[in-house]
Each structure stands twice: as C-alpha cells, then as structure tokens.
Amino acid sequence: MPLEKPHTAQECTAALGAVQDALYAVGGKWKLPVIAALRDRGPQRFNELQRSIKGISARVLSTELKQMELNGFIHRKIDTGAPVVVTYELTPYADTLGNVLGALREWGAQHRNKIRGKITAEVSPPF
Amino acid sequence: MPLEKPHTAQECTAALGAVQDALYAVGGKWKLPVIAALRDRGPQRFNELQRSIKGISARVLSTELKQMELNGFIHRKIDTGAPVVVTYELTPYADTLGNVLGALREWGAQHRNKIRGKITAEVSPPF
DNA sequence: GTAAGTAGTAAACTAAAGGTTAGTACTTAC
DNA sequence: GTAAGTACTAACCTTTAGTTTACTACTTAC
Numbered sequence: 377m378p379l380e381k382p383h384t385a386q387e388c389t390a391a392l393g394a395v396q397d398a399l400y401a402v403g404g405k406w407k408l409p410v411i412a413a414l415r416d417r418g419p420q421r422f423n424e425l426q427r428s429i430k431g432i433s434a435r436v437l438s439t440e441l442k443q444m445e446l447n448g449f450i451h452r453k454i455d456t457g458a459p460v461v462v463t464y465e466l467t468p469y470a471d472t473l474g475n476v477l478g479a480l481r482e483w484g485a486q487h488r489n490k491i492r493g494k495i496t497a498e499v500s501p502p503f
Numbered sequence: 504m505p506l507e508k509p510h511t512a513q514e515c516t517a518a519l520g521a522v523q524d525a526l527y528a529v530g531g532k533w534k535l536p537v538i539a540a541l542r543d544r545g546p547q548r549f550n551e552l553q554r555s556i557k558g559i560s561a562r563v564l565s566t567e568l569k570q571m572e573l574n575g576f577i578h579r580k581i582d583t584g585a586p587v588v589v590t591y592e593l594t595p596y597a598d599t600l601g602n603v604l605g606a607l608r609e610w611g612a613q614h615r616n617k618i619r620g621k622i623t624a625e626v627s628p629p630f
Numbered sequence: 631g632t633a634a635g636t637a638g639t640a641a642a643c644t645a646a647a648g649g650t651t652a653g654t655a656c657t658t659a660c
Numbered sequence: 661g662t663a664a665g666t667a668c669t670a671a672c673c674t675t676t677a678g679t680t681t682a683c684t685a686c687t688t689a690c
Contacts, residue, residue, distance in 0.1 A: 409519065423665075435668090480522045485517075485521040563679080587686090
C-alpha cells in the first residue's frame with residue numbers, strides 16, 4: 377500500500393504533506409549531487425565543491441547550499457583567520473536521510489530494470 | 504549514511520541515477536494526489552477523478568495519467584459498450600511504492616517537527 | 631433540439647527552476 | 661602592480677512545469 381491507510385481526512389492530508397515536504401527537501405537537480413560530493417570527498421570550500429560537481433553554476437550552488445543549510449543538512453563553517461576560509465560540511469542530520477535515500481535507490485533501481493525489460497521485451501522477440 | 508557507500512564511481516553514479524529516477528516517478532505537484540484519490544476512493548472515471556482532486560486541470564490530469572500509465576502505476580480500463588466508459592485504477596505495481604512513500608512520509612513528518620521546533624525555539628524564549 | 635455530461639485536446643499564458651555571463655571585494659603569489 | 665584564486669551576487673535569458681480558457685466529438689435525458 378502506497379501510504380499506510382490513514383483513517384481520517386486530516387491524517388491523509390498530513391501524510392501527503394509530509395511526503396511532499398520530504399520530496400521538496402531532496403528534490404531538484406542538484407541537492408543529491410551536493411550531498412554525494414560532500415559525502416565522498418569530505419568537507420569542501422565553495423569553489424572546490426563547484427569543481428567537484430560537474431556542471432553546476434556558482435549561482436545554483438550558492439542557492440542550493442543556503443536551502444540545505446536551512447534544512448540542517450549542511451554546516452557552513454567560517455574560520456575568520458588571515459584569509460577567511462569558508463568550509464561546507466554535512467551535518468549528522470544529513471544522515472537521517474539514510475532510509476529515505478535507501479528506499480528511493482532500491483525502488484529506482486528495480487523500476488529502471490522493469491522499464492528497460494518492458495522495452496527490450498517489446499522490441500527484441502524476433503531477433 | 505545517505506546512500507550506502509558504494510565502492511566504485513560507477514556504483515555511485517548508478518545509485519544517484521536510481522534515486523533520481525524514483526524522485527522523477529513520484530515527483531511533481533499532482534502524482535501523489537492522483538494516487539491518493541484512486542487509493543481512497545477506488546477506480547474512477549476521468550471527470551470523477553478531476554472532481555476528486557481539488558484544483559487539478561483536465562490538461563494536467565490527462566498528462567499525469569499518461570505518465571503514470573507508462574510507469575505502470577495506473578491501468579486505463581476501457582469498456583467499449585453502448586457509451587464507452589474509461590476507468591482509471593491503480594495497478595498492483597503501484598503498491599511497490601509502499602516503502603518509498605513510507606520512508607518519505609516518516610522522514611517528512613519528523614523534519615516538519617524539527618523545522619517548526621527550530622522557529623519556535625528561536626522566537627519564543629523571552630515570552 | 632437543447633442542455634448537460636463524458637473524455638479529453640489545443641493554444642496561449644504565467645511561474646518556477648535552472649543556466650549564462652559578468653562583476654564585486656578581498657587575498658596571495660610573483 | 662598584475663595575474664590568479666576565493667566566495668560569492670546581480671542581471672538577464674531559457675526551459676520546464678503548471679494554469680486558464682476554450683473547444684471537439686460523442687452520448688444521454690428531457
């Protein structure tokens with residue numbers, strides 16, 4: 377069952393809203409690549425991060441980082457020494473996405489196979 | 504860990520792609536409301552469905568239904584009797600979204616509380 | 631025959647997301 | 661002092677998502 381069956385209309389609306397909030401938090405083109413870059417290359421500075429994530433522009437990186445900071449996924453660390461150094465890093469809170477991303481990845485992988493299978497099945501038989 | 508740590512760059516890219524495919528399949532403004540409407544009101548005809556989902560236009564409903572049919576979530580049943588009757592219904596495959604939607608709803612609900620808590624905490628102390 | 635319903639599609643629009651180019655203010659290396 | 665780097669922001673443009681309004685072709689009830 378897609379969403380456990382809620383009993384009241386309020387519960388149903390709340391469940392829908394919660395799912396949509398979650399989708400919004402990880403949705404868009406670049407949030408996952410940002411998380412992935414920080415996860416497997418560690419904390420990075422702005423330009424470093426831009427180079428890590430192929431194709432992202434400074435403008436978009438900047439806005440994504442701000443949203444993700446608001447959502448608590450990212451910490452913007454400022455060292456106010458001789459040259460100010462700004463470093464972005466994942467917070468422990470970002471780890472709470474584990475289940476969500478795990479479920480999405482698993483379902484997505486299976487779905488990809490299913491769709492590919494369908495196309496191959498429709499096209500291949502006579503060959 | 505957000506995404507179990509893959510060992511190769513290929514695995515990492517594949518995992519990211521899978522997550523993005525999944526997000527695409529359930530993303531957008533209306534796919535979840537459509538699923539919810541069919542889930543709790545049962546199979547419905549086009550205009551019926553449009554009335555069930557407050558605010559959706561015929562054009563958008565039409566395109567959402569087509570995409571969801573391609574993804575295998577929905578079956579378009581045609582009874583070619585005296586008046587042709589078209590009915591939309593969820594397929595068993597739509598149920599495979601259970602884990603994904605469950606994880607999203609749970610995380611989303613918790614996140615909503617966290618964010619609300621933060622704002623209240625920031626604003627309320629002196630009062 | 632006309633009013634209302636079914637199952638949509640077409641054309642034109644607005645809004646939101648994202649991309650491109652350029653520029654700021656500052657620092658460090660040569 | 662000039663070239664290159666850091667950490668961005670501003671202005672503008674394109675693309676995509678979603679909305680609005682109207683329309684078709686067909687059926688059923690009165």
